[in-house]
Amino acid sequence: MISAALQRIAPSRTTAMTDRAIELRAAGRDIISLSVGEPDFATPAHVIEAAKAALDAGETRYTQVPGTLALREAAALHFSRDLGIAVPPGQVIVSAGGKQAIFHALLATLNPGDAVLVPSPWWVSYPEIVRFAGAEVVDLPTTATSGFRITPEQLDAAITPHCRWLLLNSPGNPTGATYPAAELRALGEVLRRQPQVMVLSDDIYAPLRYTPGAHATLAVECPDLADRILTVSGVSKSHAMTGFRIGVAAGPQWLISAMGRLQSHSSGNAASISQAAAVAAFSGPQDFLEDWRERFRVRRDSVVAAINAVPGLSCPVPDGAFYCMVDAAPLMDRFGDDEALCLHLLEHGVAVVAASAFGGAAGFRISFAADDAKLAEALRRIAAALA
Known part of the structure; x- marks a missing residue:
């Protein structure tokens, strides 16, 4: 049944x-x-060569559940270089794709009766993961007129004591909308008044932006909120590695540990060969x-x-x-x-x-x-x- x-x-x-x-x-x-x-x-040639080298070296065994130290260090480099987030490798977890990191974060923190704020149009898996966890989806609708971005006023009006997460995706799927730094700071002003709300910042498309200037993300624009922000990234979109199934997430230690506990009973570690390839993706040429x-x-x-x-x-x-x-x-x-x-x-x-x-x-x-x-x-x- x-x-x-x-x-x-x-x-x-x-x-x-x-x-x-x-x-x-x-x-x-x-x-x-x-x-x-x-x-x-x-997929870039140096990534393929790294995967082949790992196979030739017999790197076909279990790794640590949160990922190899080499990949967590490479991911920390990515978060710093590409997103501006300084994070130690111990606060990074490697998952079988970014979707798994989101799934584990929400499943590890939500209870029946909780609510999650999700701007729409949304990525198809966001509301389904929330519902699977037994929580309620609170739709924050956006339109092309608003640039497919929520406003501080809209966020403020939607938050209740039951809200546990806000999901932000920038650049977004399916709209391609990107939040500029000033708008993120304005959302941060609202979130400061609501300490029960965490933020899942899905930045998987950050390397594929067409607007000038550096990518803006909430953990950088509002560093005082960093202890309740989980930033998700990966190599699938930026390095054409969808089949390798590698996602990475950085956040507060308690949350990363909780996600690791859940992951230890679901997939365990991400594929060892894929992890070796992702090290090359993050630390190798980006030109x-x-x-x-x-x-x-x-x-x-x-x-x-x-x-x-x-x-x-x-x-x-x-x-x-x-x-x-x-x-x-x-x-x-x-x-x-x-x-x-x-x-x-x-x-x-x-x-x-x-x-x-x-x-x-x-x-x-x-x-x-x-x-x-x-x-x-x-x-x-x-x-x-x-x-």
């Missing part, structure tokens, strides 16, 4: 759409998938990222221009990540809802994910982490399908 906890959650709709695209391709259909958040670039960012920027601009040229569709320019959140509200009289619209596009050979999967409505998310030719053809098909 399925547990009550599992009955509270739904399968990932981004994964479901990707799986459906794969099934249709296997059946002989020509489907271009813009549904998955996975860079199409090759390739400049080229990747520029290529993503060109794709972003072409997608935004093509979408805004289709009657009934509109799309703001995202600040980071590799997603565009498309508004299709004028087409809802024709299709009824965004799920029907996405199925219509799938019949025309393009897989995208409905905005309702992210807590939004009347639109869809496009991932532009696809090669240029496929992206151009997908955009042509979308325009033709809606003509």
